[in-house]
Amino acid sequence: MAISAKITPCLWFDSEAEQAAEFYVSIFKNSRIVRRTYYSDVGKEIHGREAGSVMTIEFELEGQTFTALNGGPLFTLTEAISFMVDCADQAEVDYFWDQLSDGGPEESQQCGWLKDRFGVTWQIVPSILPELVTGPDREKSDRAMSAMLEMKKLNIAALQAAYEGIDPMEP
Template identity: 50%
Template sequence: MEKITTCLWFKSEAEEAAGFYTSVFDDSEVRHVARQGNGEVLTVDFTLGGRSILALNGSRGAEFSEAFSLVVHCESQDELNRYWDALVADGGQESMCGWLKDRFGLSWQIVPTVLGSLIGGPDPEGAQRAVQAMLGMRKLDIATLQKAYDGGEN
């Protein structure tokens, strides 16, 4: 068992959310659903990308905020697009700079692994151009960010 586990508090959607998240990400599975005496779901223990998560139904809904988000590092634009599209589907909301909220209100950052080397690269002018390009995006576009860093039009 991991020493630290993330707990996500839902009003009553813990099982639905865990099922959704495990369908989107590889190396994910629902491990255990704990039910109360009346059959209602209390907690769902699942893995997400190999990390332990506990989803809790807390009756009164606790609102998620951008103060807590899950970051997904993507190697390619296809991978980034796949996660972005799945997480904003069915009521999710796009935000700026690679951020979104899924249909449960949980915030995600869907970012290319190359982002750090573009916005924090050795060329300060290129990094600034990449940051400016990123600030104009919702879903991040790797080719556009790279082109901005390299000095092309964004």
């Protein structure tokens, strides 16, 4: 089966590619494992993997194709690359935040960004965020931006209140 996208992100894992792909497919509704490839004895002196162990796993999340590679400990994932999840409402923000952060390091979670248990960084972003932080009224947008910078998981109601200049502590 040929890869349908012109550009496919490839995520390098030590040996957790299959577990990571299965984790992501369990979270996103329109998702599937497409195929697995396996190491053979060819090149074992270079890759060091046992013949028959998973080399790559191709999977799709919401129509985006990814490849996960069991490449060994040479390279690791960093926050320099992240995947944005566009969320229609707070229920989606909560769902994706809770699912993807399950088992991940708490300290990396800020401004809607989180690192999952496999080291992949995600941005869980409500669709309205760009409108709030880059709107035509700079004063309102600055308030929303300031509120966002104080949050871990983004809270749409709090961002909108900040944008409008409403004190959330007032009745």
